[in-house]
Amino acid sequence: MSEDSSHSSQFVGWLRSVAPYIHAHRGKTFVVAIGGELIAAGGLNALVQDVALLAAMGVRIVLVHGFRPQIEEQLREKGVGARYAQGMRVTDAVALDAAQEAAGQLRFEIEATFSQGLPNTPMAGATLRVVSGNFITARPLGVIDGVDFQHTGVVRKVDAPTIQRALEYGAVVLLSPFGFSPTGEAFNLTMEDVAASVATALKAHKLIVLTETPGVLDDDGELLHEMTVAQAESLLARQPQAQRSSDTAFYLRHVVRACRAGVGRAHVIPFALDGSLLLELFTHDGVGTMIADEHLEHLREATADDVGGILQLIEPLETEGVLVKRSRTEIERDIASYTVLEHDGVIFGCAALYPYPDERTGEMAALTVSPSAQGQGDGERILKRIEQQARALKLQSIFVLTTRTMHWFIKRGFVPVERSWLPEARRLRYDDQRRSHVLVKRLG
Numbered sequence: 001m002s003e004d005s006s007h008s009s010q011f012v013g014w015l016r017s018v019a020p021y022i023h024a025h026r027g028k029t030f031v032v033a034i035g036g037e038l039i040a041a042g043g044l045n046a047l048v049q050d051v052a053l054l055a056a057m058g059v060r061i062v063l064v065h066g067f068r069p070q071i072e073e074q075l076r077e078k079g080v081g082a083r084y085a086q087g088m089r090v091t092d093a094v095a096l097d098a099a100q101e102a103a104g105q106l107r108f109e110i111e112a113t114f115s116q117g118l119p120n121t122p123m124a125g126a127t128l129r130v131v132s133g134n135f136i137t138a139r140p141l142g143v144i145d146g147v148d149f150q151h152t153g154v155v156r157k158v159d160a161p162t163i164q165r166a167l168e169y170g171a172v173v174l175l176s177p178f179g180f181s182p183t184g185e186a187f188n189l190t191m192e193d194v195a196a197s198v199a200t201a202l203k204a205h206k207l208i209v210l211t212e213t214p215g216v217l218d219d220d221g222e223l224l225h226e227m228t229v230a231q232a233e234s235l236l237a238r239q240p241q242a243q244r245s246s247d248t249a250f251y252l253r254h255v256v257r258a259c260r261a262g263v264g265r266a267h268v269i270p271f272a273l274d275g276s277l278l279l280e281l282f283t284h285d286g287v288g289t290m291i292a293d294e295h296l297e298h299l300r301e302a303t304a305d306d307v308g309g310i311l312q313l314i315e316p317l318e319t320e321g322v323l324v325k326r327s328r329t330e331i332e333r334d335i336a337s338y339t340v341l342e343h344d345g346v347i348f349g350c351a352a353l354y355p356y357p358d359e360r361t362g363e364m365a366a367l368t369v370s371p372s373a374q375g376q377g378d379g380e381r382i383l384k385r386i387e388q389q390a391r392a393l394k395l396q397s398i399f400v401l402t403t404r405t406m407h408w409f410i411k412r413g414f415v416p417v418e419r420s421w422l423p424e425a426r427r428l429r430y431d432d433q434r435r436s437h438v439l440v441k442r443l444g
Contacts, residue, residue, distance in 0.1 A: 016316045017371045018282045020309065020346045025281065026058035028205035029167060033195035036067040037212055038271040039106060047210070048113045050277045051172065052128055060167040062198055064175045065110060066191035067102040074098035086144065087250050091151035091188040099188045103176040107132060110174060129171040135159040136194060138179025138187040153179055153187025155194060158201035192254035200261040207258045208280070210271040213248050215289035225285050229259045229293045252291075259293050265344060266291045284343065284373045292344075299385050302338035302350070307331050309347035310338060314368050322404055323366060324434070338366075339385050341378055348373045351382045353389050353398070356423040360396040361440075363426060367400070383412060391443055398443065401436035414439035 034047060051061055071089070075082055075098050083090040091099065111130045138153040156179070166173050175198065177189040192209065199207040216224045216235070227235075232252055248268070255266040269276045269288030280286040302310065310331055317323040331338070334352060341349030348370035355362040364386050369378045390398050399422070400409055406416070417440050419430060430436075 013316075013371055020312050020348070020370070021282045022057050023308075023312065024344075024346045025054070025205075027060070029060040029062065029202050030054070030206045030208060031062045031064065031195050031199040031202065031204045032277070033064045033191050033207070033209045034066065034271065035191065035211060036065065036069045036071075036102075036106070038210055039065070039109070040069045041271070043271055044110065044113055045116075046274060047271070047277065048110070048116075050275065052114070053278070054281075055128055055170075055172060062163065062167070062173045062175065062202065062204070063110070064177070064191055064195040064198065065106055066177060067099065067106055070102035070106060071095065071098050074101050085147040085149070087247065088141070088149065088152055088190060089188060090147065090149050093151070096151040096186065096188060099178070100186070103178055107174065107176060114172065129169075130174050131166040131169075131171040132174045132176070133159075133162070134180055135163055135173075135175060136179035136189070136197075138181060138189060140181075140187060151186065151188055153181075153189055155179060155189060155197040158198050160198075160201040163198070163202060190254075192251055196254040196258040196263075199258045199263045199266075203262055205264045207255065207263050207266040208277065209251050209255065209266070209268050210277065211248075211251055211268055212271070213251075213268070214270045215268050215287075216248055216252060216291075224289050227289060227291045229256055229291060232256050232259075232291050255291055259291055264292070284348065284370070290344065299339065299341050299381060302335050302340045304332065304335055306338070306340050306347060307335060310340065310350050310366075313347055313350055313370060314366055317368060323368065324431070326366065339382060339389070341369075341382055343373075349378050349382050351386050353386050355390070355393050355395060356426065357393065357395070359423040360394070361423065362390050362393065362395045362398050364398050364400050379408070380412065387441075387443060396443055397440050399438060399440045401430075401434075401438055403434055403436050406437045406439065409439045409441075412441070414441045 032051065038044065038047060051063065055061055072082055075095065078094060078098065080094050082095070089095060114128050114130045135158060136155055137157040139156045141149040141152045141154055163173050175194055177191045177194050179187050179189050181187065195207060195209065214223055216227060218224050233256055236249055236252055236256070251268055255268060259266050267280050267288055267290050269280045273279070273287055276287050280288055307328060311328060314323055314326065318325045337352040337354055339351055340347045349368065351367040352365045353362050354365060367379065367382060386398065400414065402409060417438050419427065419438055421440065422430065422438060
């Protein structure tokens with residue numbers, strides 16, 4: 001194979017592997033929170049290009065920015081020190097003025113970046129509109145443990161209907177961590193509080209927080225790619241109260257609140273990694289930590305809603321001749337025979353069991369695992385589930401017909417047999433042109 005052909009094949013394989021995620025995310029609402037640290041580090045252009053790419057795929061985006069380092073810079077210029085308590089800024093009149101200046105500058109910078117139509121970038125030809133407004137009603141945080149937080153506030157209400165209309169129009173909604181009381185008083189809010197509250201009010205599919213941290217780490221310092229909300233709460237209970245806004249626990253508290261309030265998924269990902277937003281959304285394991293109210297990966301019986309996902313999964317292998325071509329009608333008819341392996345709403349593995357009760361055997365067909373998830377033992381998990389189903393039906397064996405994966409099955413206890421071994425009804429449908437190998441595994 002030539003180098004050009006190899007690159008073309010890799011590109012096609014990659015595009016096919018991300019297609020299920022593109023379908024799964026289209027029309028969904030994502031709330032993306034970016035700290036002021038990302039902007040200070042020069043990451044705004046790349047982030048905006050990635051957001052533009054998501055918008056082009058049909059994702060509805062609410063972007064919430066932070067401004068902590070920008071406020072610090074404003075205060076330094078004024079010769080005033082910052083005050084914090086319990087990880088939150090004590091916002092006096094000077095700090096409020098600094099926050100307003102920082103918010104105005106950042107909003108201008110972000111809107112200008114979205115207006116660039118840079119050639120050879122995801123922004124080329126983009127007509128993204130950015131909508132901002134007074135969508136957040138706030139109240140004062142008050143006095144806590146003897147500390148008067150003055151103009152620091154918390155979210156009281158989100159104008160979700162107006163934000164929804166802007167999203168339906170195709171705009172990116174940009175929110176600063178500011179809120180206003182019904183009397184017009186301004187309050188400095190935390191980015192995390194705004195993002196979690198907006199995600200909850202919109203019933204967003206995802207809340208994504210780009211942070212200085214690599215994600216959530218376990219007690220040994222290893223990255224946790226996935227957590228349930230219960231696991232996150234347990235981790236928070238073992239950690240001291242966050243004293244800095246950059247602490248993982250500070251982000252995690254708000255993420256857990258959003259998930260408990262109905263947000264589908266939350267992600268804590270590092271902004272230092274270029275393209276981390278895309279890598280988290282379009283690769284199987286992602287690059288940060290995903291938190292949800294249930295285990296994110298599960299093996300289950302297929303339903304009629306899974307037909308499209310199964311087709312997307314097996315069509316590339318059908319095109320290559322690895323699997324027998326199956327029509328949508330056939331899959332819909334046989335959907336009760338299928339088992340699927342799902343992760344974050346995307347089907348990345350499947351197989352079907354067709355029993356022949358008179359011969360006490362069954363055929364396992366269409367065993368497939370997405371290329372993006374291969375090498376992690378998922379094929380064996382599906383095989384074991386099929387074996388369990390076969391035993392429940394009191395079958396004594398299962399068999400497969402394969403043209404290219406004979407050795408994979410042999411390593412897992414299958415043995416080759418002659419075509420004449422097949423049940424008569426299956427033998428009559430044997431395709432002489434494919435010349436598939438027949439392998440059988442006895443069930444103990």
